[in-house]
Structure formats: structure tokens, C-alpha cells
Amino acid sequence: MTLYQPFLDYAIAQLQSHLDLQPYPIPTGFHSKSAVVGKGKRQNTVQTDSYATCSSKLRQIRSAHVDGGGACQVLNFVMFPHLNYDLPFFGADLVTLPGGHLIAIDMQPLFRDSTSYQEKYSQPIMSMFEQHQVHLPWGGDFPEEAQSFFSPAFLWTRPTSTETVQTHVFSAFQDYLQAYLSFVAAAEPITDPAALEEIKQAQLRYIRYRAEKDPARGMLTRFYGSKWTEEYIHGFLFDLEKHLKLAA
């Protein structure tokens, strides 16, 4: 059992009970990848397992779970809505490296600066956010250009103990996931062509940013090489552009 397996198990169980899940293909060679890294006593196997599914409102639900034993534990879990919904993205980046834990959990907005969007998708979760922030204080240093992709309810924290991850972070993850699933349940399809175009542009902006700035690129490249890593990022983790090209 790894640090983040209970998070993934919880998420999958919730998805199964609340959504009409359908299979989502994982490209060949990306289901599970492992490599032996380090030398001598520090030699270690690092395995990355992928999970993917989808539903009538969510285009892609996917995770990358990296198990590098004591040296590295990561769960990156994202839900990407279909382009005919104004839903935010659900994003969780749960990272444990020798230097410590780094936790990002959010419902990342399509339209960061729209008041009506914030009223719809951030206001309802602000009290939940504030409750969790008591135990999970702001984590400091944060890439400036990433700010437009996060909501006012962005939980960004660097817990100093693993126990905090297992208790407070896990509880926050559960609450955000639950709240997201209720937004999904309430979401109605958008049909206005101008609104649809804005959603598509916002989704592309987000996905391009994440693919280009993926903070895991360095780590994954070290483990598995650059060819595998770039294909994983563009062909699976952030695959909207690939799918739009295939559909064109």
C-alpha cells in the first residue's frame, strides 16, 4: 500500500457510485511503466500506473500514480469535462519527495476572472476551503503564471508530517471530490455557439499550459526517458489537442 493508494481507491469508488462510467483508452505502453533508478544502496524501482475512465459529462478522468518507494510518491488526478459543459477541472497534485510533501487540490476554473463563474463554482465551496485551510496553510512560493488557472478555493500546502497527509489532506481530497461530483450532477449542457467556443478556447489554454509546464516532466524524463515522457504528457495526461486533431 502506498501513501496515495487510499486516495485513488476512494476516488474510483465515488466515481463508480455517482457517474455513468465508460471505458477511456490508455495508449499502448502507458498503462504501467517501471524503471530501476539510482545506484548501490539507493537503487530503487519506480513504477507509474495510469487509470482512465469517462462519463457522459466528463471527457476524461485520469490519474498517474508514481510509486518510487520511500524516495517518491505521487498521485496526479484530473477530471476534464466535455466541451459542452462549463464545469471547472478537478485537479489534485499530491506529491511526496525526499524534500517533503507538496499538495495542490482545486477546481480549476475555465474563466478565472468572471464574477458569475466564481459565484457558480467557487462561492459554494469557500467555507469548505476555509475549514481545510485551518489545518493546511498556504504553501508559499507559487509560479506566477499558474495563478490564472487556480480558483479562490485553491488548496496549496506543504505538510511537514505524513500523518497530516493521511488525515487532513485525505479529508480535503474527499470533500473536494464530493463537491465536484455535485457540480457535475447539476451541470446542464451548453448549446450557445459563442459560449461553446469560449469553453473550447479556455480548455485549450488550460491543457496547453499544463502540458507545457508539467512539473513532473523532469522527474519522468529522468526515470523513463524523454520519448516516453513526451508521449505520455501529450498522448495521455493532457490529450485534448490530440483528440481535437483526430476529430478534425
Ligand code: DBV
Ligand atoms: N504534476 C502534474 C503531473 C504530475 C505531477 C501530471 C505525473 O501535473 C507531479 C505527475 N508536481 C508533480 C511533481 C512535482 C510537482 C510540483 C513530481 C514536483 C516537481 C519537483 O519538485 O521536481 C501544481 N505541482 C508542483 C508544483 C506546483 C504544482 C505549483 C511546484 C513546482 C513548481 O514550483 O513549479 N498542478 C501544478 C500546477 C498546476 C496543477 C502548476 C496547474 C495549472 O494543477
